[in-house]
Amino acid sequence: MKKDLKVGDSVSISKVFSDLEVRQFAEISGDTNPIHLDEAYACESFFGQRIVHGMLLASLFSGLMGVKLPGEGAIYLGQTLNFKAPVMIGERVTASVEIINIRQDKPIVKVRTLCINDQGQVVIDGEAVLKV
């Protein structure tokens, strides 16, 4: 264990994903689902408007864990993602990661990963496991 990590340690980041970012992500990833890109299609859909890709939102967790907590050198072993509510383009979200368990026998930590919107609604809940 390289760092002085404690259960309860947490960090967060707020972000608004723009139309341009969503379009760029669609191009890079090949995820061109019209629910993310096509205004007319999205208007008629279940959500009524275009939404941000779930994996783009989840990358906020990856960024927090890889850069801040546990930080550089952490190796991503697993992630669960429960998508609870859609996030519209231009909507602010806050992603947070919190250490919930540190194994005594191995340098492995479990992290709660949570993303909420400005109404306090959970949009993604899940857990990650990392080698530190």
Add this chain to the structure above:
Amino acid sequence: MKKDLKVGDSVSISKVFSDLEVRQFAEISGDTNPIHLDEAYACESFFGQRIVHGMLLASLFSGLMGVKLPGEGAIYLGQTLNFKAPVMIGERVTASVEIINIRQDKPIVKVRTLCINDQGQVVIDGEAVLKV
């Protein structure tokens, strides 16, 4: 259930993520972990070279499911991701999704999501749950 889905139905896609795509993804997502971006840092790291973001790889599953199987209109409820091996920049991977369960009581399907490299090694294994 809008479509004639069957257990065993599957689709796949092959992709090589380039240096430019990884850098663009880092910028969009804010995941600027040097293991993805900094050659000198990565050389000294556990993996010995720069690797593709796990969430960028996982977006191949999202794309396949949202565009091809089950296809448009599917709503992403959950995803598990087990990261088994790193993927280097410029390395070809093949992501596949296969329907493994269709609920009888609700329009909900479970999908196995698998990503392998050209040596046949599993790089990501997991499952997704979607409303169709």
